Amino acid sequence: MKRKLLLACLVLGTWMLAAAVSAQVKPAAVQTFPRFVDLNGEWDFTYERDFTYESTPRRSEDGPGQIPVVPADKSFVAKMPVPGYWDDHLDLLRSTAFWHTARFNPGYRRLEFPLGTNPPDASLLYLLGVGWYRKTFEAPPNCSSCLATLRVGGVRLEAWVWLNGKLMGHHLGHSTPFEVRLEAALKPGTRNTLTIAVANVREEEKATELWYLGSAAQGYQGRSAGIYRPVSIKMTGDAAIRSCYLRPAGNANRILWLLELEGRDAAPDAVIQWAIRDAENRSILGNGTVPVRQASISWETPAFQMRPWSDHDPNLYTVEVSVKRGGLVLDRHEQTFGWRLLERDGTQLRLNGQPVMLRGCTDHYYFPLTTTAPEDVSFYRQRIRQLKQLGFNWIRFHTWVPSEAQMTAADQLGMMLQVEGPRGFGVEEWTQIVKTCRTHPSVVFYCPGNEEMLDDEKIGFLQKLAALVREHAPDALFNPQEAMKGVEYQLTAGSKDVLLDPFPHNPQRLARLRTFSDVFGAYLQGRVSYSSVRGDWREFDRWLAIYQRPVLTHELGIHGNYLNLDLEHRYEGTRIGTDLFASTRRNLAKAGLLSRAALYYRNSCAWMRILRKHAVEMARKSKYIAGYDLLGAFDQNWHRSGYPSGIMNEFFELKPEESVSDVRRYNGESVLLLDHSNRRNFAAGERMRLDVLASLYGRSPLREGVLRWRVVSGSNIYGRGAWPVHHLRNGAIHPLGPIDCELPQVTKPAQLTLFVQLEGDDYLIANDWDFWMFPPAGTRHVRASADAAVMRQIGFRYPGLQSAKLPESGGLRIVSAVEADTIEHLNNGGDVLLLGHAPFPALPTSFQMSMTGRAAGNLATVIEDHPLLRRFPHDGYCDWQFYSLLEGGRAINFNDLMVPFDPILEVVSSFKLIYKQAAIFEWRVGNGRLLVCSMNLDLTDPAAGYLLDSMIDYMQGDEFKPRTPVDRGTLSALLERQATNTSAGR
Secondary structure, eight states: OHHHHHHHHHHHHHHHHHHHHHHHHHHHHHOOSOEEEEOOEEEEEEEESSOOBOSSOOOBTTBSSSOBOOOOGGGOOEEEEESOOGGGOGGGTTTSTTGGGOEEOTTOOOOOSOOOSSOOOOOOOOEESEEEEEEEEEOOSSOTTOEEEEEEOOEESEEEEEETTEEEEEEEOSSSOEEEEOTTTOOTTSEEEEEEEEESOOOGGGTTSOTTOSGGGSTTTTTOOEEOSOEEEEEESSEEEEEEEEEEOTTSSEEEEEEEEEESSOOTTOEEEEEEEETTTOOEEEEEEEEOOSSEEEEEEEOTTOOOBOSSOBOOEEEEEEEEETTEEEEEEEEEEOOOOEEEETTEEEETTEEOOEEEEEEOOOBTTTBSOOOOHHHHHHHHHHHHHTTOOEEEETTSOOOHHHHHHHHHHTOEEEEEOOTTOOHHHHHHHHHHHTTOTTEEEEEOOBSOBOOHHHHHHHHHHHHHHHHHOTTSEEOOOBSOBTTTBSOOTTOTTOBOSSSSBOHHHHHHHHTTOSOBBOOGGGTTTTTGGGOOHHHHHHHHTTTOSOEEEEEEEOBOOOOOGGGGGGGTTSSSOSHHHHHHHHHHHHHTOGGGHHHHHHHHHHHHHHHHHHHHHHHHTOTTEEEEEEEOSBOOTTGGGOOOOOSBOTTSOBOTTOOHHHHHHHHSSSEEEEEOOSOOEEETTOEEEEEEEEEEOSSSOEEEEEEEEEEEETTEEEEEEEEEEEEEOSSEEEEEEEEEEEOOOOSSOEEEEEEEEEEETTEEEEEEEEEEEEOOOSOSOOSEEEOHHHHHHHGGGOTTEESSOOSSSOSEEEEEEOOHHHHHHHHTTOEEEEEEEETSOEEEOOSSOOBTTOSSSEEEEEEOSOGGGSSSOOSSSOOGGGHHHHTTOEEEEOTTOOSOOOOSEEEEEOSSSOOEEEEEEEEEETTEEEEEEOSOOOTTSHHHHHHHHHHHHHHTSTTOOOOOEEOHHHHHHHHHHHHHHHHHHO
16 A cells, blocks of 8 residues: 555656646747837936047947947936937926036027028927937846847937947947847846937037938938837847848749848758738738758749739738747748839830839928928828829939838838938948838839939949849849939039030940949939920930930929918927928018018919929930939928928928829820920911820730810810821830811910820820910001110011101100110100110029029019000910010019019019019109010010010000109119119129
8 A cells, every 4th residue: 555655646746747847848838939028118318418438448349439438327317208309308308407518409590581592401409419218128037048139210320239238239320220139138037227329429520521411310300319210129039030031033923032040050950931921811822931051041932923013003912931940939020022023124114024104203301290200101101192193103212211111101002212321321321221121112222322423432332332232132223323413414624534425424434333223313414403494305315315224314393382371380389380481471571572472372383383294294205214203292391491392282282273183194104295395375377286295104005096186275176186096005105196286367365275185995194285376466557666776676577666766755665775865755754665674683584483492593473463464365474475585584673673563574583582573564754654574575486576566555555554653863873873883894
């Protein structure tokens, strides 16, 4: 019995011991990785004006240069949220002992117009120095063999990391997340102290450099510092997935997988388990295992009939990857994947084998309500939806890298992206940018910068960056620079390296860039931006042939409109505030023009609308242009202290008279184009003969279709036609034939609209253009005299004009300049039509409106409801019928004239540097009457002849009643000033 009892106790004891061992082993055997420690929320915080460094300088792999000294525990007297920016939480710091030492950017000054002729970027005060963050956390027990990786979503601009007093790593740059391994100092199962120093200052020798800048660190946001994205610690087994990247394997319908592991031994006896799932229903398309033989692993699989990702169909799939050993999951990773292949085909681009036209916009990093970029996918989804609705299919991020939230939204909705490195980055940060963005199918271009000088040294650096893109993201394309300074513009005068044909360029540098570049962001001599009214697609074709690559036009447009003061209240309570609007109001009020601000805004939007359409259509006529980035789709007002340039305002709301359908007529995937000159004016009875073209980029050719057109004025149809079209391939520009319409004889001018529509197969596209027709000018006798300069220009058209002065005191004189006898004639009751500007101060005019943000140039025109121009067709502003009248003309500057400003045709300057200008106005001078037209009266243009007729008729009729009295002394003083200036000029 005792033996049986002893045996039973032994069995029971053995079972209990086994159970106890099993209880201890089981958690380790079944525990799964990864596990995460969430470090978001409040951190202890302190601040220093600058670093205090260790007394003994040392250089190590832990950090560059001298090592900062961590402040004492008692210094952490404040709190700071993570993620967050210091400048959004200054109230948390104001009651601290260190607040009196706080310093801010010394270059800040409050916005107050005028700001000179070259306005700087707008700015705000931001805290400058070093922010110290400290947080304690509980490390999981039983993790002595685990890997612990700190992931910081982003800092501005530089960071050092300590764990339990040991320096663990350093990161320089604000564009990407970064990771730091912690297990060497981690204490499992107990409290650990993590310290992160974040700085937006550097060593003194860097203080004046634009280091690590770009649009995300300029303007209102400036170098606002902080840990601005989430922070966490990832715990894994003794191996961890460092990165996972999938791409099409060559041109075959296969996928190449690239996996990077890290760990103490990179788990050589482990296996990789992978799966691809449908993102919507989670069904498995394919799965398998791969043995781990080294830290970097690659393998190929079929594409499992995945549908390609494109701007039309943003098909996404879920990729799951696990590292396992003996049934234990060491690490697990999940991400989305889109099967996408963008390739260069000669001078074209093909997306998944289909030709594609990139219709892009420039994003300068402007977020009016938050100042800094939100981290909300839904926010970016809404913005991208609105851009796609307007026809855009790619975004160029001007010298900044979009966030994970932005790239995720673009992946989901089918928006292609170009990311750009900030100014001053190095190879290490460029590699981080490429590896961060390459998992997103939306990222199709990598570009190292904007408008930097490309000398031989810089080109050598770009070649290294291109090689890194080939190595780490070969499914994307490389754009060496946005606008190639030193290659296609800003060349060394007289250099033997510069060729003048077909335009001034450096062929050696261009050839070198061509060896490693896929596309070029070409400047096009400013002919789609600074001087877009001078753009000529035939000239573009001649120029761009030398590039031998697809060309994406650099910053098409850059047209500017007036500031909309109605938006001021939307900025109340924001960090940006209302200074831009308040300063504009004060500037306008000082000039006595505040009441006209809404009119100026509306009319400037109209001018920008017609110029934008013209510039986009001109670019799309060129066979070498594969895309464009429009500046802008929306306003971005930190740049140059006010940068209204968009189809939409900064809140993504369409501007006056803009509509989705109108924008898509020229910004759609496929569009109809018209080969016409800038002059839109025809004489009555003239023949209108214009060629129609089609830029087709649908997913299939057009086999059979019909082109229809009609010329309409109100309810009148002056011409119409239709004809069949056949076999038009997609991805090309096709001439479709001429519009041929004989205009009627009319006695009154009229606005015409040409409507064109192409329909067939999957295509239904339409476009329209406005023209004007005028009755013949100068066919009747008039009772007037003209000086010799006027006679040379218009005398042949007006047989009644005589160069000799009329003897009587009354009568009409037409002069090219006001002189002493002109003043006498006016004083005696005569009438004078001045076709010129002397002796008035005047500024040049052009149909090219001012570039956005600039203080010089003009933003709008205003035509008053006045008897003179009631018979001249217009909508209250100068449309294309005024092209030749404004181009090469003048506007009288009233700033220094001590007379009321009462224009008939006003030319509106920038709101930043205000000039009160009139191109047509009238005065009462003594007993006489003066009408001034300083526009360019080129009488080969039917509109100019009709305007001259209208002025003469008006002056000889009963409605000529100028309401502004001016004494003869004012004109005499102007003559004297002119004589003085002429003498001084000699």
